[in-house]
Amino acid sequence: MTTSEKLVQMAIAIVLFFGVMAVILLLTQRLRSRAGERVQAAAFLAPTLLLIAVGLLYPAVKTIYLSFRNNADSAWVGFANYEKIFTNADQLQTLRNTALWVVLVPAVSTAVGLIYAVLVDRSRFERFAKALIFLPMAISLVGASIIWKFVYAYKDSSQEQIGLLNGILKAVGLPTYNFLLEEPWNTLFLIVILIWVQAGFAMTILSASIKAIPEDIIEAARLDGVSGLQLFRHITVPSIRPSLIVVLTTISISTLKVFDIVRSATGGQFGTKVLAYEFYVQSFRTLNPALGAALATLIFVLVSPIVIYNIRQMRRLEAR
Amino acid sequence: MSTSTPAVTPGLLESPTPPEGTAPPRSAASAARSGLSSRLASAAAIVIAVLWTIPTFGLFVSSFRPEADVKGNGWWNIFTNPSFSLENYRTIFTDPDSDLPRFLVNTIVITLPAVIIPITLAVLAAYAFAWMDFKGRDTLFVAVFALQIVPIQVTLIPLLRLYTRPPEWLPKLAGEGAPGGGFYTIWLSHTIFALPLAVFLMHNFMREIPGELVESARVDGAGHVQIFTRIMLPLMTPAIAAFGIFQFLWVWNDLLVALVFAGGQSDIAPLTYWLGSLAGTRGEDWQVLSAGAFVSLVIPLIVFLSLQRFFVRGLLAGSVKG
Numbered sequence: 001m002t003t004s005e006k007l008v009q010m011a012i013a014i015v016l017f018f019g020v021m022a023v024i025l026l027l028t029q030r031l032r033s034r035a036g037e038r039v040q041a042a043a044f045l046a047p048t049l050l051l052i053a054v055g056l057l058y059p060a061v062k063t064i065y066l067s068f069r070n071n072a073d074s075a076w077v078g079f080a081n082y083e084k085i086f087t088n089a090d091q092l093q094t095l096r097n098t099a100l101w102v103v104l105v106p107a108v109s110t111a112v113g114l115i116y117a118v119l120v121d122r123s124r125f126e127r128f129a130k131a132l133i134f135l136p137m138a139i140s141l142v143g144a145s146i147i148w149k150f151v152y153a154y155k156d157s158s159q160e161q162i163g164l165l166n167g168i169l170k171a172v173g174l175p176t177y178n179f180l181l182e183e184p185w186n187t188l189f190l191i192v193i194l195i196w197v198q199a200g201f202a203m204t205i206l207s208a209s210i211k212a213i214p215e216d217i218i219e220a221a222r223l224d225g226v227s228g229l230q231l232f233r234h235i236t237v238p239s240i241r242p243s244l245i246v247v248l249t250t251i252s253i254s255t256l257k258v259f260d261i262v263r264s265a266t267g268g269q270f271g272t273k274v275l276a277y278e279f280y281v282q283s284f285r286t287l288n289p290a291l292g293a294a295l296a297t298l299i300f301v302l303v304s305p306i307v308i309y310n311i312r313q314m315r316r317l318e319a320r
Numbered sequence: 321m322s323t324s325t326p327a328v329t330p331g332l333l334e335s336p337t338p339p340e341g342t343a344p345p346r347s348a349a350s351a352a353r354s355g356l357s358s359r360l361a362s363a364a365a366i367v368i369a370v371l372w373t374i375p376t377f378g379l380f381v382s383s384f385r386p387e388a389d390v391k392g393n394g395w396w397n398i399f400t401n402p403s404f405s406l407e408n409y410r411t412i413f414t415d416p417d418s419d420l421p422r423f424l425v426n427t428i429v430i431t432l433p434a435v436i437i438p439i440t441l442a443v444l445a446a447y448a449f450a451w452m453d454f455k456g457r458d459t460l461f462v463a464v465f466a467l468q469i470v471p472i473q474v475t476l477i478p479l480l481r482l483y484t485r486p487p488e489w490l491p492k493l494a495g496e497g498a499p500g501g502g503f504y505t506i507w508l509s510h511t512i513f514a515l516p517l518a519v520f521l522m523h524n525f526m527r528e529i530p531g532e533l534v535e536s537a538r539v540d541g542a543g544h545v546q547i548f549t550r551i552m553l554p555l556m557t558p559a560i561a562a563f564g565i566f567q568f569l570w571v572w573n574d575l576l577v578a579l580v581f582a583g584g585q586s587d588i589a590p591l592t593y594w595l596g597s598l599a600g601t602r603g604e605d606w607q608v609l610s611a612g613a614f615v616s617l618v619i620p621l622i623v624f625l626s627l628q629r630f631f632v633r634g635l636l637a638g639s640v641k642g
Contacts, residue, residue, distance in 0.1 A: 001501050001587050003421075003422070003425045005501075006425055006426070006429045006501070006503075007425070007429065009429070009500045009501065009503055010429045010432060010433060010503070012500070013433045013500065013503070013504070013507060014432070014433055014436060014437075017433070017436070017437055017440070018440075021440060021444070024444075025545045025548075025549070026545075028544075028545060029543050029544075029545035029546065030543070037452055037453060037454065037544070038454050040448075040452065040544050040545075041448045041452040041453075041454040041457075042454075044444045044445060044447060044448035044452070044544075045444075045445050045448045045449075045460070047441050047444070047445075048441045048442065048444070048445035048464075048515055048519060049445075049460070049464075051441070051508075051511060051512050051515060052464060052467060052512065052515055052516065054482070054512075055475065055479060055508070055509070055512030055513075056467050056470055056475055056512055056513075056515075056516070057467065058478065059474065059475035059476075059477070059478035059479045059482075060470050060474045060475055062477075062478035063474045063475065063477055063478055064474075066477065066478070112368065115364070115368070116365060116368050116369075119361050119362075119364055119365035119368075120365050123362075123365070129365065129369055131625070131628075132369045132372055132373050133368070133369065133372050134628075135376070135621065135624075136372070136376070137624075138569060138617070138620045138621050138623075138624035138625075139376075139573070139617045139620070139621070140572070140573030140574075140575070140592050140595075140616065140617065140620070141573065141575070142573075142575055142592045142595050142596045142599075142616075143573075143592075143595065143613050143616055143617045145599065146379070146595060146599055146609055146610075146613045147375045147376055147378075147379045147613065148375055149599060150375070150378060150379050150382065150606065150609075150610070151374075151375045151378065153606075160392060160393045160394070161393075161394055162390070162391065162392075162393065162394050162395070162606065163394075164374065164375075164378055164394065164395075164396070167394045167396065196372065196375070199372070256471075257471055257472075257473065259575070259576055260575045260576070260592075260596070263575070263596060264575075264595075264596045264599050264600075265599075267600055276473060279473050280576065280579070280580075283476065283477050284476075284480075284579070284580060289477050292477060293477055295473075296471070296473040296474045296476070296477070297474065299471050299473050299474070300470065300471055300473075300474045303469065303471050304469045307468070307469040308469065311468075
């Protein structure tokens with residue numbers, strides 16, 4: 001397709017869509033009776049409910065079903081697909097890596113976000129300082145991976161370095177290091193990328209809730225002679241506890257689903273695979289849809305309790 | 321004040337401004353900070369800020385260096401030995417072999433409908449949930465809300481099969497001769513994945529609009545359609561903006577949905593796909609990679625910076641998506 005053909009297709013789609021919407025609104029606008037209201041409600045809701053049922057509910061159920069079937073979807077295999085995930089050496093490494101990601105990313109990005117929020121709070125350059133940390137959130141994970149691949153770029157010690165980290169290593173007289181290739185530490189260097197992206201989110205939410213701590217609590221504590229780190233530990237942290245939990249759980253959820261970073265930075269090689277990446281490979285590359293479905297279901301099982309807990313915490317935050 | 325964020329109380333995300341004439345009140349944080357030596361605190365803040373900025377800065381600088389320099393020595397050499405060139409950008413935009421323009425167009429063509437359609441559908445549905453009376457309303461709403469917990473990974477395999485091998489009576493949306501060259505699968509998928517969250521956010525916002533407003537309009541003889549278009553839509557602008565930016569960033573930066581539904585078709589795959597494969601196949605061509613990466617991130621960055629106010633409001637509620 002040429003560029004103009006694509007743009008025409010886009011225009012057609014949008015016009016078509018608004019056309020259908022306009023018809024729905026026009027057809028139902030004369031209805032005023034009680035029965036009419038029911039027809040109207042159905043018209044307003046039908047597109048959304050249909051899409052959700054066909055595109056979300058049915059596929060989710062189907063995936064769970066497929067995870068207990070063989071690849072050709074011709075026979076039941078019980079828990080065989082799940083067994084593979086928990087016994088195959090390759091898969092076990094994927095699980096271990098995922099666990100490492102889920103522990104480190106939320107913990108470190110929340111810690112950095114919290115410290116930074118406290119440090120820049122009410123300083124002269126607060127807005128600017130916050131924007132610096134916040135910006136990576138607008139960058140795609142693919143873009144972030146490229147940015148960091150450049151930081152990690154490796155050349156032999158004898159050569160001129162183009163990667164910042166190896167440039168520093170060389171400048172202080174150490175041998176250069178292939179950050180993305182050397183197992184097992186390469187996983188840690190990939191984790192750094194997501195921490196870099198997520199710290200801004202943590203900082204924004206936590207900074208807002210620090211500002212919401214009532215003045216009198218702080219004044220009272222200060223009159224009692226509490227200050228500095230003690231104030232931080234005994235007043236600040238307990239006061240923002242609900243936000244801290246929401247931030248931690250939220251980041252855990254996105255970490256469990258991370259896929260782009262591993263794909264762009266190492267292509268899942270050198271022992272860096274994670275669950276969501278393995279799901280993609282098994283489902284759409286090596287064509288093991290049964291195993292892929294089991295991996296997807298596993299992600300679902302791991303994510304849903306955190307999401308439910310997270311939503312409850314958010315409601316509590318809201319109710320305060 | 322109304323807010324689109326169900327999860328955060330309105331005041332929570334805006335820094336309170338101190339009343340004029342009084343000294344700014346000390347927050348817990350600033351009190352804690354003064355306890356540490358303030359100079360040490362500033363130093364620590366600067367270290368974090370520098371660590372967070374340098375990676376992007378390095379790539380940005382590199383995109384303006386001549387190819388030989390980018391490949392030959394570190395970007396920090398510009399401080400001692402400045403060199404500057406727009407050649408990299410000229411190459412990726414005008415070189416006939418360059419794929420960037422095509423993928424950039426794809427990303428734009430994917431993004432616009434994938435933002436407009438779910439918002440419109442969600443506002444309509446949210447209106448029905450908020451202001452219309454029908455049996456099973458609350459149950460249905462809770463069901464839509466609960467579907468937020470479904471990670472998109474769980475839906476991808478069956479959804480792709482539906483597109484490629486639909487039931488006889490439905491048109492095929494993917495593969496040979498697909499309508500719109502296959503764009504419909506991507507638009508539709510993004511729409512589907514956005515809906516539960518969008519309906520939820522719009523509904524929460526709509527419930528905050530005073531019921532008397534709707535009641536008095538009804539007494540004056542206005543129907544639901546008039547109330548929706550004349551009263552609700554204008555009032556909904558902040559919520560629509562908040563979710564719009566969120567969905568825009570999500571779609572623009574997405575890789576997984578595009579990979580699954582566009583495959584590697586260069587006719588419909590977005591920029592993120594191009595960049596990702598470039599990083600794999602031409603990982604040493606930093607002059608192309610750095611400039612390409614910057615083209616891909618400058619547009620979301622502009623949108624983000626100019627509309628940050630709206631975005632931050634929806635941030636917490638939206639972060640569960642995907």
